[in-house]
Amino acid sequence: MPQRTEPPVGDSTRRPVGDSPGSARLPLGVFGGTFDPVHLGHLRLAEEARESLGLAGVLWIPAGTPPHRDLPRAPADRRLEMVRLAIAGNPGFALDASEAFDVRPGFTVPTLERLRREHGPARSLVLLLGMDAFRGLATWHRWRELFELAHLAVAGRPGYAVGEAALPPDLAVAVRGRLTGDAGALGRSPCGAVVPFPMTPLDISATQIRRRLEFGQGCRYLVPESVREYIQTHGLYHQEPHGR
Numbered sequence: 001m002p003q004r005t006e007p008p009v010g011d012s013t014r015r016p017v018g019d020s021p022g023s024a025r026l027p028l029g030v031f032g033g034t035f036d037p038v039h040l041g042h043l044r045l046a047e048e049a050r051e052s053l054g055l056a057g058v059l060w061i062p063a064g065t066p067p068h069r070d071l072p073r074a075p076a077d078r079r080l081e082m083v084r085l086a087i088a089g090n091p092g093f094a095l096d097a098s099e100a101f102d103v104r105p106g107f108t109v110p111t112l113e114r115l116r117r118e119h120g121p122a123r124s125l126v127l128l129l130g131m132d133a134f135r136g137l138a139t140w141h142r143w144r145e146l147f148e149l150a151h152l153a154v155a156g157r158p159g160y161a162v163g164e165a166a167l168p169p170d171l172a173v174a175v176r177g178r179l180t181g182d183a184g185a186l187g188r189s190p191c192g193a194v195v196p197f198p199m200t201p202l203d204i205s206a207t208q209i210r211r212r213l214e215f216g217q218g219c220r221y222l223v224p225e226s227v228r229e230y231i232q233t234h235g236l237y238h239q240e241p242h243g244r
Ligand code: ATP
Pocket: 032, 033, 034, 035, 036, 041, 042, 045, 128, 129, 130, 131, 132, 133, 134, 155, 156, 157, 158, 202, 203, 204, 205, 206, 207, 208
């Protein structure tokens, strides 16, 4: 039986984003990740998507138990707090903490089904992904259903080629006829398009940051200063995990 640990008291982190009268009909960005820790690559991806794709805002959804990888190094409450600190002050960003404490694997289709229920069938939802994540899409649980639930917007990432030729065959077939460079497509229907978008290339990864910290190096200018201070205060990532 799956268990769910409860978020700490006062963790009512969800606030509407893009629900002001003028923006309610604009597409809503959805950005899931482990954020272990959140870094400037994540922030630029979300901000550049919001600007260049004309999104009402971006909902950040930290994963509790990511299905395709090792358990996160930092516990959910720490990762959540880092995202909260990182996005503070940006009115176009909001935190959705509802999955961070879930110990079941955090698959994306159920997340989008939940958001569909919350926002209705007509709302345009745009799942934001880096190119590395997009290229692995055909390994995701119920991945073909993603296109019936949301649009996909794919950011370039250093080291990962863009374009159909770089995709695994199943995925290349699935996205044929969906790929478009027209961001306006995101506002014309609730789901189904795949829109690559350029972002300032930032060769930063959470893996690299964790490794630096394990080796006693710093992460200044790779993460927001508030996140760096939080990592330091709580001694995160400084040692190899034991017994995990
Ligand atoms: P890790 O190194 O632990 O795998 P990560 O840095 O890739 O972590 P995730 O939380 O796994 O971060 O990523 C969330 C999303 O952000 C994914 O879609 C990923 O492709 C994207 N992403 C992360 N870093 C970048 C970056 N520097 N440029 C573009 N996209 C990125």
